[in-house]
Amino acid sequence: DALDNTTSSMRAIITTSLIFIVAVSICTAQQRSDPTKFNGGSILAMAGRNSVAIAIDSRFGLGMQTISTAAPSSSNDDDDDNNSNNNGNPRILLLPNSNTLLAWTGLYGDGLGFADEMSVLLASKVRRAGGMRFDGTTTRKTMNPKAIAMLMSHLLYRRRNSPYYVEPVIVGLETVLVEEDCLVEMEAVKSSSQSIAATTTTNEVQSELSSLSITPETKIRPKTKTIQRPYLMCSDMLGAQSTSHSFVCSGVASRSLHGTAEALWRPNLEGEELVEICGRAFVSALERDCYSGYGAVVYLIQATENDDGNESDVCIVEYVLSSRND
Numbered sequence: 001d002a003l004d005n006t007t008s009s010m011r012a013i014i015t016t017s018l019i020f021i022v023a024v025s026i027c028t029a030q031q032r033s034d035p036t037k038f039n040g041g042s043i044l045a046m047a048g049r050n051s052v053a054i055a056i057d058s059r060f061g062l063g064m065q066t067i068s069t070a071a072p073s074s075s076n077d078d079d080d081d082n083n084s085n086n087n088g089n090p091r092i093l094l095l096p097n098s099n100t101l102l103a104w105t106g107l108y109g110d111g112l113g114f115a116d117e118m119s120v121l122l123a124s125k126v127r128r129a130g131g132m133r134f135d136g137t138t139t140r141k142t143m144n145p146k147a148i149a150m151l152m153s154h155l156l157y158r159r160r161n162s163p164y165y166v167e168p169v170i171v172g173l174e175t176v177l178v179e180e181d182c183l184v185e186m187e188a189v190k191s192s193s194q195s196i197a198a199t200t201t202t203n204e205v206q207s208e209l210s211s212l213s214i215t216p217e218t219k220i221r222p223k224t225k226t227i228q229r230p231y232l233m234c235s236d237m238l239g240a241q242s243t244s245h246s247f248v249c250s251g252v253a254s255r256s257l258h259g260t261a262e263a264l265w266r267p268n269l270e271g272e273e274l275v276e277i278c279g280r281a282f283v284s285a286l287e288r289d290c291y292s293g294y295g296a297v298v299y300l301i302q303a304t305e306n307d308d309g310n311e312s313d314v315c316i317v318e319y320v321l322s323s324r325n326d
Contacts, residue, residue: 035165036237038063040291041105042251044282045171046265047230047244048274051302052171055282055321056093056103057251058295069294069325093299096122099173099228099314100145101299102152105251106166106237114155114164121151145172145231149241156239163237167250170235173228173303173314228303228314253292256285271302275319283323296321 040061045054060068094102094115102118104111125143143151149170156164234248235241242248247265249257260281269277279298286293298319306313 035110036106036167037252037291039106039108040252042249042253042257042282042286042289042292043103043105043169044247044249044257044261044278044285045169045232045234046247046261046269046274046278046281047232048269048271048302050173050228050230051269051271051274051300052173052230052232053274053278053298053300054101054103054169054171055278055296055298057282057286057292057323058297059291059293060108061291064290066294094118095316096148097142098316099175099301100143100148100170101172101301101316102148102168102170104166104168106164110164111166114166114168117155118152121155122148125151144174145170145233146174148172149231149233149235153235153239153241156235156237160238165237167237168235169248169250170231170233171301172231173301174231176227176229177224178227179224251292253285253289256288257282260285271300271317275300279319279321283321286323293323294325295323 040059042057043054045052058069059066060070096102104114122143152168152170156168230245231243232245232248233241233243234250246267247261249261251257264277264281266277275298279296282296282298286296298321300317300319302315302317304313304315
């Protein structure tokens with residue numbers, strides 16, 4: 001009996017081990033069959049009231065093998081240094097201007113080529129816009145996030161026959177002019193038009209207009225205010241865009257990120273609260289994926305109001321998060 005129990009126990013152990021090995025082999029084969037997930041990595045971006053936050057993990061690997069756990073490095077389009085010479089995570093961030101940030105997940109080599117070609121295109125577009133000026137000034141034209149997204153989609157679709165195996169994410173703030181609350185002025189115009197329509201003679205019309213201190217040629221111009229509106233966009237390797245007003249995600253842990261972000265995100269989040277919600281959702285999703293993790297970095301792009309009430313100043317703040325390293 002003891003021998004039979006031992007034999008059955010050994011068979012159960014061997015069967016369990018074989019099932020585990022087969023499952024790991026299947027997962028590894030599926031991971032290697034998709035080049036965009038071979039090097040791992042995940043990205044989550046959320047929108048706030050006048051800010052956006054993007055979280056990027058620190059792991060870079062080759063399948064199940066971890067190569068680097070350094071924080072991702074950012075690269076400005078104005079820098080003269082080569083992007084590949086930066087010490088840190090090979091998944092570099094592009095910073096075309098102060099209100100736009102471009103990140104991606106995917107194959108390492110294609111990511112480097114995509115970053116270099118995107119930097120060249122951005123530089124050429126900006127130089128062309130500056131060269132068309134006739135007043136001799138050297139002020140630089142700033143591209144908004146939507147224009148950069150269209151340029152990126154054009155680049156990816158142009159290479160559809162030999163595509164870059166990357167999944168980019170673009171976040172930023174768009175400068176928008178909105179009308180302020182002018183209910184008092186509109187009510188005054190409405191009442192004046194009704195009173196003028198009730199008069200019958202020209203003298204009465206002129207007296208009515210003089211009493212209201214306006215003329216028939218007067219135009220009410222609504223007051224405008226400059227605000228920064230969040231812009232979130234993710235794309236596949238062919239350039240098909242997917243925009244959202246709440247959150248976007250990319251990478252190997254995108255399924256988990258969709259669930260945690262949808263459960264925690266709320267509209268009109270302030271800057272610090274947005275970083276907390278984005279970081280919590282990102283770290284929670286990374287704990288359920290072995291191809292991502294080893295810490296994360298959250299970048300907050302936030303607009304600040306001037307003395308005149310316009311949101312024209314934009315700042316970028318970096319937050320480093322810690323997570324499980326197993």
